[in-house]
Amino acid sequence: MKKIVLLLLGLFFLSGCASAYTVMIDAPDTLPVGKPLVVTGNTTYGIGTPLDVALFFQLTTSTQVQRKVAYIQSDKTFRTVFDTTGLTKGTYKVEVPINGGSDSSTMRSVQLVDRSDEIELGSSTIQNMNGKLYIAGTISSDKNSGIQIEAFSPDGSIVFGPKYINTNLRGDFSTDVPIPTPGDYVVSFTDAHGYIGDRTITVLGESGLIETTPSVTTTLVVLSAHTTAAQDHPAYFAVRTGSDPVTVYTSTSIDWIIEYFDASGLIQVVNLNGQQTPERIEIPGNGKIVYVKMYPARMSETGTAFLYARNARSVSVCPTVPEIFAGRVLQTTTPTLPSPELPFLGFLATCAGLFLVRRIG
Numbered sequence: 362m363k364k365i366v367l368l369l370l371g372l373f374f375l376s377g378c379a380s381a382y383t384v385m386i387d388a389p390d391t392l393p394v395g396k397p398l399v400v401t402g403n404t405t406y407g408i409g410t411p412l413d414v415a416l417f418f419q420l421t422t423s424t425q426v427q428r429k430v431a432y433i434q435s436d437k438t439f440r441t442v443f444d445t446t447g448l449t450k451g452t453y454k455v456e457v458p459i460n461g462g463s464d465s466s467t468m469r470s471v472q473l474v475d476r477s478d479e480i481e482l483g484s485s486t487i488q489n490m491n492g493k494l495y496i497a498g499t500i501s502s503d504k505n506s507g508i509q510i511e512a513f514s515p516d517g518s519i520v521f522g523p524k525y526i527n528t529n530l531r532g533d534f535s536t537d538v539p540i541p542t543p544g545d546y547v548v549s550f551t552d553a554h555g556y557i558g559d560r561t562i563t564v565l566g567e568s569g570l571i572e573t574t575p576s577v578t579t580t581l582v583v584l585s586a587h588t589t590a591a592q593d594h595p596a597y598f599a600v601r602t603g604s605d606p607v608t609v610y611t612s613t614s615i616d617w618i619i620e621y622f623d624a625s626g627l628i629q630v631v632n633l634n635g636q637q638t639p640e641r642i643e644i645p646g647n648g649k650i651v652y653v654k655m656y657p658a659r660m661s662e663t664g665t666a667f668l669y670a671r672n673a674r675s676v677s678v679c680p681t682v683p684e685i686f687a688g689r690v691l692q693t694t695t696p697t698l699p700s701p702e703l704p705f706l707g708f709l710a711t712c713a714g715l716f717l718v719r720r721i722g
Contacts, residue, residue, distance in 0.1 A: 382406055386414075388455045388469040393476065393556040398443040400455050402467070406433050412457055414441045419452045419470075426453070450475035477558035480508075480550050483612045483667055484535075485585040490543045490566045494521075495587070497535035497665060499614045500528060500552065508534055509551040515544030523551070533614060535665055540564065583669050584676045587612075590666035595656035597679035597686065598668045602646045605672045609653060610641040612667035619668075620654040622685060632658055639669075646672065652683040 386402035400414055410433045417423040426448065431439040443455075456468040484497040500508050507528055512521035521538040528534045540546065543566030550557040590596035600609060611617040616636040623629050624645060631640050644651050655666045670676040 382459070384412070384457050384459060384467050386455065386457055386467045386469055388471050390470070391472045391474060392445065393558075394448055394450055394473050395446050395477075395559060396556060398445050398455070398471065399440070400431075400443070400469075401438065401440045402431075402457065403436075403438045404433060405437065408433050408435055408437070412439055414439075415456050415458065416443050417454045417456065418449070419454055423454065445473060448473055475558075476502075476554075476556070480557050480560075481613070482560050483533075483614065483665075484562070484587075485583055485667075485669060486561065487563050487565065487583055489584070490540075490564050492539060494538040494540045494546055494548075494562060494564060495535070496538060496548055496562070497533070497587070497667070500532040500534065500550075500557070502532075502554070503552055506553060508557075510536065511549040511551070512538050513547045513549070514540070515542070515546065520546070523549075531614060533664065542566070583671045584673055585667055585669045586676045586678045587665050587667045588678045589663065590656050591663040592656050592660045594663075595654050596666040596668075597681075597683055598653045598655065599675075599677050599679050599683070600644065600651045600653060600668075600670050600673050601675045602644055602649060602651060603672065603674045604648065605646040607644040607646060607651075607673045608641065608671040609644060609651075609673075610639040610669050610671075611655060612665075612669070613637055613639055615662055615664045615666075616658040617666065618656055618658050620686075621651055652679065652685055654686055 382405050384402060384404045384406070386400055388398065388400045392398055398416070404410075404412070406412070412431050412433065414429045414431050415425055416427045418426050427443050429441040429443065431441040433439050450473050453471045453473055454468050455471060479501045480498055481501075482496075482498040484495045488495065494512065496510060496512070507525045509523050509525050510521065511519065511523040514520045520540055526534045526536050538546075543564045546562050546564060548560045548562060550560070586598055588596045600607060609619075609621075611619060614636055616632070616634075617640055618630065618632040619640050619642065620628060620630050621642065621644075624647075629642070631642055634640055653668060655668060657664060668676060
């Protein structure tokens, strides 16, 4: 009798074990912030069964960040994607919580990393439509190994890359990307260690500029121009002012010096900051053009000079040296030579004096 009871109990437990469900999930160990977190898995659950998949942030305690529902497919697999944009870097876990009737409650740990501070964008994030998107900046890691750039149009299609762009010893890079239309362009940066981050550059079309009221333009739009500059080959820019004061400032990564003529016609030389902080000047809004000269503080340096102007109507590179600076150069470098006639007249006067002295003697 006891054997029969034990046999029945054994069959009962075996049947219970046989009815247990299994769930296995997979997720990456490390993922950059901003990239989609793809969670996949397989199970013995029936086709069409919904499964909750939860994402938790683990600090001192676990806090649920997102929850998705995944449905079992015909091959007994499931898949769901979590958006990590804006999430704090750190340790997360992905879990499929299972209520009774299963021998598993699976979990995977995911480390979100944020490298967005390793890149500094030097080009303006608001540009006028001229058929090209100018991308320039500095990377702080692996400065001389290059950087991969990929650009996406406003509709999400790829307009450039992925392509590696060379960087110099300081980590500086720059490239022009042909673009067909205005809009918001997303630029993705990657290096040998993986994904770094995205930046959005807005390109304004002519229609947008016309429809924008002056007050909005003067407070939101920052115009820029750029060219190569050195001490023996400075860059010259023309900044056209409007009715409001204009703030003009340089790019960073190089210690720049800027010169301009103030409202009194006096030359002003500005070099108050180093390479990490831009030089900045304020120009009154009188509707006139102010010419700005820009060059590196160190004679050995050559780089791309960016000049930004907030509240300006336009800013452009001067193809030749502006007359106001050309005149100053002539005044300071051309010495005033004595007349060649004066020494000769002095010599004649000396001879005449000696002749008279001899006659009198």
